[in-house]
Amino acid sequence: MTPYSCMTTQELEEQYAAVLAHYEHLKAQGLNLNMARGKPAEEQLNLVSGILTMLQKPEDCFDGSIDARNYGQLAGLPCAQAYWADVLGCKPSQVFVGGAASLNMMCDVVARAFSHGLLHSPRPWCKEEKVKFLCPVPGYDRHFQIGEFYGAELIPIPMTPTGPDMDMVEQYVKDPQVKMIWVVPKYSNPDGIIFSQETIQRFANLKPAAPDFAIIWDNAYSIHEFEGDYVPFPDIISMCEEAGNPDMVFEFASTSKITFAGGGICCMAASEANIQYFTDIFGIQMISYDKVNQLRHVRFLKDKAHTLEIMKGHAAIMAPKFKVVSDYLNREIAPLGIAHWNDPKGGYFVSLFAMPGTAKRVWQLCKEAGVTLTGAGATYPYRKDPDDSNLRIAPSMPPVPELEKAMEVLCCSLKLSALEKLLNK
């Protein structure tokens, strides 16, 4: 195959006719496939069915002398705090255990920051003239949405192969209106990048002008390798403490992609002072999150080592799917020079950069042929990708044969939209 950039107009026209015919052929199949969201496959959910019957009798429901079934223990069961501390490398006293959605706890932190302020806030953020959030791009649409919902100005920070552009981050935090940055530090969403040690150290060393600047460290994929061994990752909380910024970071993790996406547990990890501050606040809104499910999880997952064993089961299901994506793109698209993409070894996404100016069109072509992708632009604040290039591919949910069909549609759409662009059609 010849790259499109080396083809004559005549050759491009021939290509266009052939690709269009192929596209029409695919469209006629009336497909209904979805690669929009990082949903675990049914096979993965079946992998952890043992969790359903971990607690069977009343006497199973105790963590020491604490009855998980009753009120109390606002910050979670001690065994659940210890579990998360083991997974994240922090201390149990730095853990507040939550319910099914870590996003909900992140949103609570932002909501309370706006209504009441964080630990070191001179005033609630809603009383500030303006509040700015730094947003690595491409990034996670739900992070952006929360910032947008509370009226923060979202500032894009380009991602590099080692994490967000830290020169820019260090520059921006000199502005006292910059109050927050949201990151997914390991297997970033969607790029699948692992922040380098240097990047992480520069995060811990930040010297923000705002006394209440906060890093939302959404460690959603901390143990989610699907290829190769577990990659150790440092504890950001102690690093911030050592750098003299003990209260600057809020880390989040969950079992949404370890056990059940619709019935897991999550945690917030932060300095003891922050945990105390938020325990006082959470104490107003609830008695505790679901402790029965916390106990069920700890009994099933046991500890980090055993959880990593379970993750190998997930990896065995995930890896062939990412291989399908990679194989299709390498075979169909690479020789044409019309797109590039990341090749992650963990997480849930492939970040695809289509020919600039064509992402929306690729999304539309896929949609019309029955394949749903995450909306073009969704990986940028305000859904505005300045290059109209990035698409997030989520291959976890569909079975391999469906995924192959979906990738055929995607590759065809990438070609068609590139040819349309090159031929001004």
Add this chain to the structure above:
Amino acid sequence: MTPYSCMTTQELEEQYAAVLAHYEHLKAQGLNLNMARGKPAEEQLNLVSGILTMLQKPEDCFDGSIDARNYGQLAGLPCAQAYWADVLGCKPSQVFVGGAASLNMMCDVVARAFSHGLLHSPRPWCKEEKVKFLCPVPGYDRHFQIGEFYGAELIPIPMTPTGPDMDMVEQYVKDPQVKMIWVVPKYSNPDGIIFSQETIQRFANLKPAAPDFAIIWDNAYSIHEFEGDYVPFPDIISMCEEAGNPDMVFEFASTSKITFAGGGICCMAASEANIQYFTDIFGIQMISYDKVNQLRHVRFLKDKAHTLEIMKGHAAIMAPKFKVVSDYLNREIAPLGIAHWNDPKGGYFVSLFAMPGTAKRVWQLCKEAGVTLTGAGATYPYRKDPDDSNLRIAPSMPPVPELEKAMEVLCCSLKLSALEKLLNK
């Protein structure tokens, strides 16, 4: 026994010496008993152990074609919406199913009202000069706390045997700064009063000046009779709709005192327009609450009729405890004319009115003798009971022998504090 009011000073002094000796005797026993919170007893939790194993295999985890284990279904599983609609007498489309704590959803409604406004708000409540909440007293401390946390002015409304003083409520809602009233309409906390049909109708017919005035209808004890048959209760949502106020009410309920206090499910019921408004908002903060636990609950509780059967089991455990409270007070205190109390047939509390000016002292005497009560004043906004009289007794948790001992301490403390007051000690 003679009422204290009919005794001479000499007789009172004799009583004081005897009661003090009894108190010192009790204090010397080094008790450690708790009647502070409406916690279910371990026996009650054991009653519903069947829920632990309702879901055992992957194929158990589906509500129709919906996999409860995966992401999605923000407003809850259809079967859980139908379950709550059955219990509350509303429509499934008027139900948003939540996690373990209905208080958390109430707090979310208030938080979003302040940050963004409700459906008919001209502006977010944080932009209003002042926001006022009406608080029936005595009432639930956690309701007051949320209002206080968001800076609302809390206005006490006296309770009557048929519910809050509706003349006052109707008068107050003419003030456009009055935005909210919080009520527990059946077996009110702490009085155990069931609002009369007339009171409920007057709620539905309210003509508030604020277009976004909201009733928080915390139906926490909707099926929680412990004596006598289930008392039917009208659907406030359709009543508000019929009165031309479809969006004025937010109803809440939970299984905290049906299954597990530390691992139940809850719901918010409201007009379809309100459910849509909050579905859009909740969609920003989460993917869904724990749907696996929703399914586990629906499979176990089945429907309202079956849930009422389960409630009879709770009643059999609760009734003897309320009888202990009632017996002690009738025997030890009634003849002395120093206190009065409610005699509820459901809910979790006995509301006790000690001699005015002595509630704090009774609490302290109990505390020093090893019996913890809900803080005196807690049942009033800002923890200020103008009469220093009301105490909330929560007899559900301690086993009967402990409860008898605790009631002995309480009765002795009621006498001692009354005698101190009468004798100016």
